[in-house]
Amino acid sequence: MELIKLIGVLIVVVGFALKLDSILIIFLALVSTAIVGGLGVGGFLESVGTNFVANRSMAIFVMVLLITGTLERNGLKEAAADLMRKVKGATAGRLICAFGVLRAVFGAFNTGFGGVAGFIRPVFMPMAEGAVTSHGYEANEDHMEDVKGMVAAMENITWFFFQVLFVGGSGGILVQGTLATLGYEVELIELAAAEIPIALIALVVACVFFLIKDKKLMKKYYGAKGTKK
Amino acid sequence: MDALKFIQINPEINTNILLPFVWVIVGLIAFYAGIKNLRDEENPSRIGTAVFWCSFGIVTALGTWLPAKVSGALVIIMCLPPIFKKVKRGRVDDPTKEYTKQTYGKIGMKIFIPAFTVAIFSLFFALTSNISSMFCITMGVAVAVIVLMCYNKDNKPKVFLDDSERFLSLMGPLSMLPQLLACLGGVFTQAGVGDVVAEIVGKVVPKGNVNVGIIVFAIGMALFTMIMGNAFAAITVMTVGIGGPFVLAYGANPVIIGMLALTSGYCGTLCTPMAANFNIVPVAILNMKDRWGVIKNQVVVAVIMLTVQICYMIAFK
Missing domain, CATH: 1.20.120 (Four Helix Bundle (Hemerythrin (Met), subunit A))
Known part of the structure; x- marks a missing residue:
């Protein structure tokens, strides 16, 4: 067995573990795999060029960026926040779910409204604190720490499981390309459709989990009447 | 699913016209980001940043026609500035809170329409045609741009380009990670x-x-x-x-x-x-x-x- 061929994988694993620059790791893995595989300089350049050009679909996000920034400039974030304010009897937990649903829909449509830096910190956290104070409590610092963790988790979970529903997203393209090397021809829309039930289950699981957790936290930090007005 | 696909084009149009067109535009957007940073006196690393975005722009735009060895060399050149930490952010023109509030007051919830256009286009044409989804996304972006231009007279072509540069610079070289990893996967498989x-x-x-x-x-x-x-x-x-x-x-x-x-x-x-x-x-x-x-x-x-x-x-x- 030619274990030496795994040198590239080893470099990736060790490189990421040592927190080296990601692009440096890939570069080293490429070079060493080429050396082990006996590709030579010309063969190495040819292999990198062919594979990079073949995977240009991954760069389609650049096209979409043409509108991402300008959407933000024209009030997309404000519109999303306004929509979330419509949640009745808001608690931090319910707001996290409202955020998750909105984020999921946007994710499936391959857009976002600001992420952690652009939305959660400047817009969501003040709203969550407001929801606690509207019930007559002073926002507890430890509770807010948990809310931060929960909403950042919601952002990741919904984005991961719903971006794959977008036809032409990089995940589907990569799977399609990998399956093609094995001789299986599949369509992007079939791949997206296969994920619909999984994405919905993920959203429900995350919402239920965070609602229960926040209810417990409300009890812990503000007493038994936690979620009542 | 195929029965629904009433819009049929010659597959060669996808490979020979539509896809190259998409990649030329993507390449030009990246090239613009490179040139903008080259001329940006506030950028602490003008040349490194420009080399990174411009070589990515060239290999993306022209990859269809360049010999694979030349493309490979361009990818290697592209990887060098980030390895030496020479890709930096220059001047940042974030919209002010006052401005976004004001435009939201004017446009309101209608802003969701251009936000969803791209995905709707890509889904609709994936269901009804055999046109490449990359081109459908491009059409969706074009329509969203037109809608945004109608909503607000401030949205001139330069605003879109500068905003895309703002987000590219914000994401930085790490935005290339998926494509480089896919490339690595391909090389792994070949080896x-x-x-x-x-x-x-x-x-x-x-x-x-x-x-x-x-x-x-x-x-x-x-x-x-x-x-x-x-x-x-x-x-x-x-x-x-x-x-x-x-x-x-x-x-x-x-x-x-x-x-x-x-x-x-x-x-x-x-x-x-x-x-x-x-x-x-x-x-x-x-x-x-x-x-x-x-x-x-x-x-x-x-x-x-x-x-x-x-x-x-x-x-x-």
């Missing part, structure tokens, strides 16, 4: 890495039992992703090494197995500090005390979803 993995797994896992294969594939994806910090880095090697020989070879549905393997990998992403931009950077942005604060809230959901996906793959293979 026969997947075959070696298959051989090793074959010594532990008996061939012929599809359900065992699915469980090993899904858990392997999650674990490998946790180690690498990126499901994209894991999927190619794992699919060639385990998914193909231990699951798909026995007639399992490649659509469900191939795709759910990726989201099984995402369950690993949710559990690892190696995926720093998802799990560690938010801790910093939100001033959290606990470095594991985000991951702790994800582990339960990740374990449930991995189990759900394994059951789903076994049930619907």
Whole structure:
């Protein structure tokens, strides 16, 4: 067995573990795999060029960026926040779910409204604190720490499981390309459709989990009447 | 699904006209970002930043026609500035809060229309035509641009270009990671890495039992992703090494197995500090005390979803 061929994988694993620059790791893995595989300089350049050009679909996000920034400039974030304010009897937990649903829909449509830096910190956290104070409590610092963790988790979970529903997203393209090397021809829309039930289950699981957790936290930090007005 | 596809074009139009057109535009956007940074006196590393975006722009725009060796050389040149930390952000023209509030007052909820246009176009044409989804996305972007221009007279072509540069610079060289990892996966496959993995797994896992294969594939994806910090880095090697020989070879549905393997990998992403931009950077942005604060809230959901996906793959293979 030619274990030496795994040198590239080893470099990736060790490189990421040592927190080296990601692009440096890939570069080293490429070079060493080429050396082990006996590709030579010309063969190495040819292999990198062919594979990079073949995977240009991954760069389609650049096209979409043409509108991402300008959407933000024209009030997309404000519109999303306004929509979330419509949640009745808001608690931090319910707001996290409202955020998750909105984020999921946007994710499936391959857009976002600001992420952690652009939305959660400047817009969501003040709203969550407001929801606690509207019930007559002073926002507890430890509770807010948990809310931060929960909403950042919601952002990741919904984005991961719903971006794959977008036809032409990089995940589907990569799977399609990998399956093609094995001789299986599949369509992007079939791949997206296969994920619909999984994405919905993920959203429900995350919402239920965070609602229960926040209810417990409300009890812990503000007493038994936690979620009542 | 094919019966619905009433819009049929010659597939050669996709490969020879539409796709090259898309990549030329993407290349020009990146090239614009490079030139803008080259002329930006506030950028502490003008040349490195410009080399990075311009070489990416050239290889993307012209990759269709360049000899593979030249493209490869351009990719290597592109990798050098980030390796030496020479890609920086220049002047930042974020819109002010007053401005976005004012435009929201004017446009209101209608802003959702251009936000969803791209995906609607890509979904609609994927269902009804054989046009490349890359081109459908491009059409969607073009329509969204026109709608935004109608909403607000301030939205001139230069605003769109500058805003795309703003986001490219914000994302930085890491935005190239998926494409570079996919490229690495391709090189791995050509060098026969997947075959070696298959051989090793074959010594532990008996061939012929599809359900065992699915469980090993899904858990392997999650674990490998946790180690690498990126499901994209894991999927190619794992699919060639385990998914193909231990699951798909026995007639399992490649659509469900191939795709759910990726989201099984995402369950690993949710559990690892190696995926720093998802799990560690938010801790910093939100001033959290606990470095594991985000991951702790994800582990339960990740374990449930991995189990759900394994059951789903076994049930619907």
